[in-house]
Each structure stands twice: as C-alpha cells, then as structure tokens.
Amino acid sequence: MRLTSLSPEGEPTCLVLKIRQMLILLDCGLGIEQFYPQPVRKGGLTSLNDPTLEPSSKKRDASVLETQGGPGTTVKGSSSAAPPTKTPRLDRSHQQQQQPQQQQDLRSCWASFLHASAAQRLDTKSKRAAHHPHQPLQETGTATSKPLDIENSSATASNSEEYLFKPPDFTGIDLKAIDVVLISNYHHILALPYLTEYTEFQGRIFATEPTIEFGRQLMTEFVSYFGANVTSTPRDTVPQTSKLVRPKNGLYPAYTFADIKACIDKIQPVRFRENISLYGSLRLTAHSAGYCLGSSNWLIRIGAESLAYISSSSVQVNLHPDLFDGSLLEKAKTVIAADICPPQGSITYDRGINEVCSNIARTIAQKGNVLIPCTITGFVFDMIEDVHLHLGRMGLDHQFQYSFVSPVADTALQYSNILAEWMAPRKQEMVYLPEAPMLHAKLLEQGTANNYKSVHGAFSADLKHPCIVFGGDPTLRSGAMVNLLHMWGNKPNNTIVIIDPRVDQVAALEPYEGLTLSKCICPLDIRLSIDQLVDILRKYKAPRWVLVPSSAAHETDTTQDGSGVVELRDKRRTTSTAMRRWTVYKNGEAVQRGLGELYEAALLSEELARGIFPQSFGGTSFAPVSGSLSIYNNQMQLEPVTGTGRQILALSSKKQLCGSMNLHNLLAGLALLGIEDPVIKECSYGKDNLPEIKVEFELEGQPGTIILRDKETIVRCDEAIRPLLREPILKCFQTL
Structure with a gap:
C-alpha cells in the first residue's frame, strides 16, 4: 500500500492511495488558502511564462489603475474584486x-x-x-x-x-490509471471538474446525494465569484487534451457552468451502508461522518485487506447531520485520518457559539448590522437556530431581519430541508410531526428572513436596519461582502464575524485594516481533534496501522531500522505500541506499508477444476494443484498451463504425507527391520504438559528415538540408519 498527499497541509484533502492493483483518489478539494496568492493576471496563462512581465509595486499598481479608469472601474454583471495587474x-x-x-x-x-x-x-x-438617488447597489466587478x-x-x-487557481498537484500521477474517486463531503469537491473535464481521467466517482447537490451549489458559487467570464471556457488557454500538470506554476482559470454539469453527471450517488462491488474484489461502503449533510467515511476492502478512510468527521451531538458511525473501525486493519482539526487556532462549536451570539446581540442592541461571510451550508444551519434563540432570550428577535446573499442561497436553503434521512435522529423526528427540521424554513415563511442572489436589486429595496447578513465568499475577496464592507465598514456599531476555520483571518481582513467596524474572529471548528481520534480508536482493537497528517503528530527520533518514532500532539503524547503503529504522511511524500495478509484467495478456472481429483484423509479432502496464475480486475485465477515461458505455480514433486502416526503400525514396521523389543515411554512436553510417546531402539549398533506427538513426528538417529527407517514410517501415513 502506498499513500501520497497532493494538497498542502491544512487544505481540503486530496490523497492518492495505491493498494494492490488499484489506484484510488480520496477527495479532490480546492483550498481557501490557494485563493489568496492568485490575483487577477492579464492575458491568462500566457502571461505567466512570459519573461517580459514582472510584478509591480503598490505605487505602480495604483497608477496603472488610475490610468485605466480608476480602481472602481467595473464590468456590469461581474461579481469579483479585481486586484492590480502586472x-x-x-x-x-x-x-x-x-x-x-x-x-x-x-x-x-x-x-x-x-x-x-x-x-x-x-x-x-x-x-x-x-x-x-434610488440606484441599487452594484457589486464590485473585475477591471478590464x-x-x-x-x-x-x-x-x-x-x-x-x-483569476487563476492551483488545483492539487497531479505531477507524476497517471490520471488515466485512476480507477475510483471517493468524495467524503462537499467541501472536498471543488477541484473535481479540473480532473474530469481537462484530463484523461476515465475512472468512476462515488459520493452521497447531499454531497453531489451541495457540491454543485458550491461549484456554482465558486464560478459566480471567481469566473472572469462565465460565457467563455478555460479551454481557450488550457487545451482539452493537455494533462493537468504544469511544473512551472500549475495555475488555471476557473472552470465554467458547463464543466460543472458535465462533472456532476459523472458522479454516482450512494447511500450510507450501501455495499459497492467493483473490479472483482474491491468493495466500498460509505458510513456517516457526522460533519455535514451526507458527509461520509469510507470502508475500502480489497480481498482480505480492510482500510478505513476518515475525513472531516465530527462527534458533535447537538448538530443537524447524522451522527458519527464508528462501525467501519470494527474490522479495518488500517486507518487513514485526514482533515483533522489543528491543535491550535480553532474554537470548538460549544465554546465559540456563545461568543458569537453575544457579539451579535450587542451589535443588534446598538442598531448595527452584522456581516457573517460564509457559505450557506454546514453548521451555519445550526448557528442560525442558536443565534435566533439567544436573541429571543434578549428580547431582540423582532428588531432585525436575516438576509442570505449568495447565487445559490435559495437552492441551498430549500434543499437542506428535504434531506431529513441524512440528519440526526432528533431532526428526523420533526419531519413526522410535521414540522420543518430547520429553523430557517420557518423564518423564510414568516418573512423574518429573505434570500438574495446578490446585493443589487431586491436586496437594496428590502433592506431594513439592523440586519444579519449571511453569505459571500469567506475569503472576503469577492461577492456581496466586499460591497457591504465598503458601505458599512466605517460605522463602529457594525460588526463582521469570521467563523470559517479554514480562512486565514489575518489575510482575509488585511485589505480592510482602515475600516472602523468591530471585528469578531471566532473560527468555529467541529472537525475531529487528535484527542478525539485517539479516544475513538481506543474503543476498537482492529486498527493496527493509523496514518495521520503531519499537523497531528511529529517524529521525535529514529530507530535502528530507520523508521521514525511518531509522537501525537494529543494531551497524552501518544506514541506507537506493539498493538498499534502511528505513521505521519506529508504533502508530496509517499508513505508505504506492507499489507497485513500473507495469503490471498484465488479462483480455479472451470477447465482446471475438471482435472482435480481430491483424496479423502479422515474427513478432509486434499488434491495437488498446478497452474498459471492470472490477475485481471484485481481478481486472481488459476488456469491450466498452456504454452511455454510462463511462470507456473506447482507443488513440490516430492510425496506429501497426511494423517497421524499409529503406534501399532510403527512397531510392526520396526519388527520387520529386526527391532524386537523397543523401549516405549509415555511422557509430556511443553508448558502445557502435552502428552507424547517415545520409542527408543537400537539398529545396526546405532541408537535411535522416534517421538510421537499429536501434530508431529520426530526422528532422532544417525544418518546412516535414517534411510532404513523411512519405509516403516511412510507406511503409517497416507501419501498425497
């Protein structure tokens, strides 16, 4: 088995697993951190390799923007903030x-x-x-x-x-050889169209129904925010036949809406606990991860080898997704843990939601507006309930309105209420009352909340102060939040609340340092911590090898065999033991581990089976088999040998003995050799005092001893008389 990480540390996961003859891609994410270092570039990809272009200074950027019509120059219909060009x-x-x-x-x-x-x-x-005077808000556009x-x-x-983005680094991987892609949740799917539409990938893709639908929505939002021209296609600069590997930069423009549809059509939906059989012995099963609607952990079984992939999981019990299912660890001998909550920097949901609610309540009491940049998915649905309940206790629930601003806000809010089967039991019960499982459905029906595609048009007409606005891009580089920060950023009674744990808060707020609005930085993280992962694995004895990212552990020393001693960053500083070994994987480095099983089942072809005639030995039948081993679709089969020059699997030509030694037959055989009065002793051996019989004799002046045990026979004698004892001993067994 070989595991390679293709994504930077802390980014949405993308791993390549090579196990036996199978190549499996685990997730295909596009990290938020990859948005920051990729500004708008003039001329697309051609300018990146042009030696005549160089980065400009801040002063030159400002002058260039002024000569081109000022930094406020916009294109109608575009929704992306444009940074300076080269x-x-x-x-x-x-x-x-x-x-x-x-x-x-x-x-x-x-x-x-x-x-x-x-x-x-x-x-x-x-x-x-x-x-x-009544012109609606216009979204920041991309300068042309x-x-x-x-x-x-x-x-x-x-x-x-x-805009240019950096998908996972597929350098050195034969994308055409990838057999299966497994998507664990919709946060790890953004880079999938780059793989399916611009490479020679021909494998199969599996994900749950909510992952497919919310993944489609996040892709649509991504293209709406960062697509330079949604009517054009990146194929103008990235040929369809070229592989997604550019050693110099690896930068690509955003895909298009047509690419999203083509990519989503290639994904096969699965349900929790549904067994999928592929390529002979490959079996896949999705288990609930408890992180978001439809989030799944995968159990991968190839022959007798079982492997569990745990990604973006949560054991938070008071949220709306279905609970974490640890049954996949009962038989998994290897565990790959990915997307673990970092040891520092994030706040648990239970501890952080109180701070978020108090800051929102303070702002509403001061008649200020609250901006919450986030995607309209995930634990935001639970946060709305907690915030509304807190404001109700404070007597502020009728003094403001909720606004959800996103190109897919309407779809996301409606779709989340029809997925009760993927929710926690307490949410499923609400469907049978009947009652909407999510509070935002009731708020939308009452008119307390509204959803908008953008900040212009209906949003400006319906706007009431104070208000709480959800949506926009969490990086604050595009979308509605850029406009609202310009409009409300210089009022101290307004507040922006950063809750996305994947966002670099310093980088996100860097362009808005001069704004006087309050800033509440409270990254809420519900992912498994390394301590929680260790506690979960303690309940199961099956996993022998556990692979974790470098953020969760570090190597403290090197043993004599060259392997590192891994120490986890949990409270107990857990290290490897004889029962469980921990291994660290890093970005771009391959981790190899031998399979735990020494034997593998193989099928007999019908033609070879006709020539096998088993012999019965005390209720058990045996037969010698020789043939040619073929492997196809990860399935092994023995076939009759045809032709020459092929590797043949055959048993030894020597006789194989079967059965147990009979003392009476042995004494009769020794008598034929002239041994009339051998000494027979009954004794025991081993720690358990198992019985044995010793037959001591003398043959041609040489002493000898034959020890009879339940499962073995031991002959101790001089080599000169050993050939003489061979015949009477063979008569006591059956030959195969």
Missing part, C-alpha cells in the same frame, strides 16, 4: 536603468487595490447618488483593460483579466 517591461535599455524589484507578497496587491477602491467609492458615491503588446511595447490588443 506591468510589462518597456525595453532592455530601460530595464537596465531600473533597480530590480523584489517579489512582493501578492496579498498586499489585494490590500492596495481594495484600499484604493474604497477611496474611489467614497469620492464617487455622492455623484452617483445625485444622478441616481487593453492588454499590452509586448512585442511593440504598447497597449493595443484586447484581452480580459482572469
């Missing part, structure tokens, strides 16, 4: 006169652009209001400009700018 070198002589510029942090490009954009908005706000003709050193042609 500036071309003019000529060789001019380059020599300039001092070489250092590579600046690309996140500062975002900061400089959004700061300049805020200033531009403040300057033009009064002018827009004078001409259009004429591309720069490098060859003529002038801006002449026309080309748009686009």
Whole structure:
C-alpha cells in the first residue's frame, strides 16, 4: 500500500492511495488558502511564462489603475474584486536603468487595490447618488483593460483579466490509471471538474446525494465569484487534451457552468451502508461522518485487506447531520485520518457559539448590522437556530431581519430541508410531526428572513436596519461582502464575524485594516481533534496501522531500522505500541506499508477444476494443484498451463504425507527391520504438559528415538540408519 498527499497541509484533502492493483483518489478539494496568492493576471496563462512581465509595486499598481479608469472601474454583471495587474517591461535599455524589484507578497496587491477602491467609492458615491438617488447597489466587478503588446511595447490588443487557481498537484500521477474517486463531503469537491473535464481521467466517482447537490451549489458559487467570464471556457488557454500538470506554476482559470454539469453527471450517488462491488474484489461502503449533510467515511476492502478512510468527521451531538458511525473501525486493519482539526487556532462549536451570539446581540442592541461571510451550508444551519434563540432570550428577535446573499442561497436553503434521512435522529423526528427540521424554513415563511442572489436589486429595496447578513465568499475577496464592507465598514456599531476555520483571518481582513467596524474572529471548528481520534480508536482493537497528517503528530527520533518514532500532539503524547503503529504522511511524500495478509484467495478456472481429483484423509479432502496464475480486475485465477515461458505455480514433486502416526503400525514396521523389543515411554512436553510417546531402539549398533506427538513426528538417529527407517514410517501415513 502506498499513500501520497497532493494538497498542502491544512487544505481540503486530496490523497492518492495505491493498494494492490488499484489506484484510488480520496477527495479532490480546492483550498481557501490557494485563493489568496492568485490575483487577477492579464492575458491568462500566457502571461505567466512570459519573461517580459514582472510584478509591480503598490505605487505602480495604483497608477496603472488610475490610468485605466480608476480602481472602481467595473464590468456590469461581474461579481469579483479585481486586484492590480502586472506591468510589462518597456525595453532592455530601460530595464537596465531600473533597480530590480523584489517579489512582493501578492496579498498586499489585494490590500492596495481594495484600499484604493474604497477611496474611489467614497469620492464617487455622492455623484452617483445625485444622478441616481434610488440606484441599487452594484457589486464590485473585475477591471478590464487593453492588454499590452509586448512585442511593440504598447497597449493595443484586447484581452480580459482572469483569476487563476492551483488545483492539487497531479505531477507524476497517471490520471488515466485512476480507477475510483471517493468524495467524503462537499467541501472536498471543488477541484473535481479540473480532473474530469481537462484530463484523461476515465475512472468512476462515488459520493452521497447531499454531497453531489451541495457540491454543485458550491461549484456554482465558486464560478459566480471567481469566473472572469462565465460565457467563455478555460479551454481557450488550457487545451482539452493537455494533462493537468504544469511544473512551472500549475495555475488555471476557473472552470465554467458547463464543466460543472458535465462533472456532476459523472458522479454516482450512494447511500450510507450501501455495499459497492467493483473490479472483482474491491468493495466500498460509505458510513456517516457526522460533519455535514451526507458527509461520509469510507470502508475500502480489497480481498482480505480492510482500510478505513476518515475525513472531516465530527462527534458533535447537538448538530443537524447524522451522527458519527464508528462501525467501519470494527474490522479495518488500517486507518487513514485526514482533515483533522489543528491543535491550535480553532474554537470548538460549544465554546465559540456563545461568543458569537453575544457579539451579535450587542451589535443588534446598538442598531448595527452584522456581516457573517460564509457559505450557506454546514453548521451555519445550526448557528442560525442558536443565534435566533439567544436573541429571543434578549428580547431582540423582532428588531432585525436575516438576509442570505449568495447565487445559490435559495437552492441551498430549500434543499437542506428535504434531506431529513441524512440528519440526526432528533431532526428526523420533526419531519413526522410535521414540522420543518430547520429553523430557517420557518423564518423564510414568516418573512423574518429573505434570500438574495446578490446585493443589487431586491436586496437594496428590502433592506431594513439592523440586519444579519449571511453569505459571500469567506475569503472576503469577492461577492456581496466586499460591497457591504465598503458601505458599512466605517460605522463602529457594525460588526463582521469570521467563523470559517479554514480562512486565514489575518489575510482575509488585511485589505480592510482602515475600516472602523468591530471585528469578531471566532473560527468555529467541529472537525475531529487528535484527542478525539485517539479516544475513538481506543474503543476498537482492529486498527493496527493509523496514518495521520503531519499537523497531528511529529517524529521525535529514529530507530535502528530507520523508521521514525511518531509522537501525537494529543494531551497524552501518544506514541506507537506493539498493538498499534502511528505513521505521519506529508504533502508530496509517499508513505508505504506492507499489507497485513500473507495469503490471498484465488479462483480455479472451470477447465482446471475438471482435472482435480481430491483424496479423502479422515474427513478432509486434499488434491495437488498446478497452474498459471492470472490477475485481471484485481481478481486472481488459476488456469491450466498452456504454452511455454510462463511462470507456473506447482507443488513440490516430492510425496506429501497426511494423517497421524499409529503406534501399532510403527512397531510392526520396526519388527520387520529386526527391532524386537523397543523401549516405549509415555511422557509430556511443553508448558502445557502435552502428552507424547517415545520409542527408543537400537539398529545396526546405532541408537535411535522416534517421538510421537499429536501434530508431529520426530526422528532422532544417525544418518546412516535414517534411510532404513523411512519405509516403516511412510507406511503409517497416507501419501498425497
């Protein structure tokens, strides 16, 4: 077995598992951290490898934006904030006169652009209001400009700018050889269209029904926020036939809505505890992970080998998803744990929700607005209930409104209420009352909550203060939150609440340092911690090998055989024992482990079986078998040997003995050799005092002893008389 991680530490999981002849891809996520270092680049992929382009400084970024119409230049219908672009070198002589510029942090490009954009908005706000006093909010658009003709050193042609992203690094992997893709939840599916639509991947994909539907919604939201032009296709710059491997940068534009549909159509839905048989001996079973609707852990069985894949799991009991199912660990000998809650930086849901509720209540009491950048999925459904209950106790439940702003807000809110079978038992019972299992359905029906595709149009007309706004992109790089921060960011009574544990809070808020609104940073994390994982595994004796990411453990020493001593980062500082061995896997490094089973079952072909004639030995039948072993679709079969030059599996040509030694027959055989009066002793051997019989004799002047035991016969004598004893001993057994 070989396991390789393709995603950076802390990002949504993407692992490649090679077990026997199978190549399995475990999840295919696109991490939030990968959004930060990829600003809008002019000219798409071609500019990345062009030596005539170099990063520009903050001052040059601002001047370029001003010459192109200012940082507030927008394109109608686009919903992405545009960072500054690269500036071309003019000529060789001019380059020599300039001092070489250092590579600046690309996140500062975002900061400089959004700061300049805020200033531009403040300057033009009064002018827009004078001409259009009731004009609705317009979302921040992607700046477009004429591309720069490098060859003529002038801006002449026309080309748009686009976001670029870095999918998992598939370098060194034959994507055409991937047999199966297993998706554990919809947070780990964003990069899947890059695999299915732009590579030679031909395998099968499995996921639960909620994972497929919410994955479709998150992909749609992703393209709406970060797609430079949703009517075009990345195939203009990334050929369909080229593999998704670019050693220099590995950057690609966002896929399209057509790619989403084609990708989703390739996924086969499965249910919890449904057994799937593939390629002969490969069997897959999905078990509830307790993390979100439809989140699953996978039990992978190939022959006698069982492996459990645990990803994004939760043992939180008061949330809406179905509870964590640990039955997959009862027989799994190997466990792969992924996407574990980091030891530091995150807050458990029970402890953090009180802080979130108190900050929201304080803001509402001050007639301020609350911004919660998040996707309309996951524990947000439970947070709405907790927040509404807290505000009700404070007497504030009728003084505000909820707003859900996302291109897929309506679909996500409605779909979540029809998935009762994937929910916790207490939520399932509400369906039979009948009552909507989620509180937001009741709030939408009462008019206390509304959903909107964007901040322009109906949102501006329906807006009431104070309000609590959910939605937008958690990275604060695109979508409704960018606009609302510009509009409400300079009012101290407003608050922004950061709850996504995957977001780099410092990087997300860096462009908004000058805003005076309150900032509540409380990343709520419901994923399994390393302590919880250790406690769960203590209940099951079957797992012998456990693989964890490097964030959950570290190697403290090296043993004589070269293997590292792993120490977990839990409270007990757990280490490997004789019963259970812990192994650390890192990004880009392959971890290998031998299979625990020494034998594997093989089928006999019908033609070979016809020539086998078993012999009975005391109720058990045996027969010698020789043939040619073939392996196809992970299934082994013995066939008759045809032709020459093939590897043959055959038993030894020597006689095989079967049966137990009979003392009377042995004495009769020794008498034929002239041994008339052997000495027979009954004694015991071993710690358990098992019985044995010793037959001592003398043959041709040489002493000898034959020891008879239940499952073995021992002959002790000189080599000169051993051939003489062979015949009487063989007569006591049956030959095979």
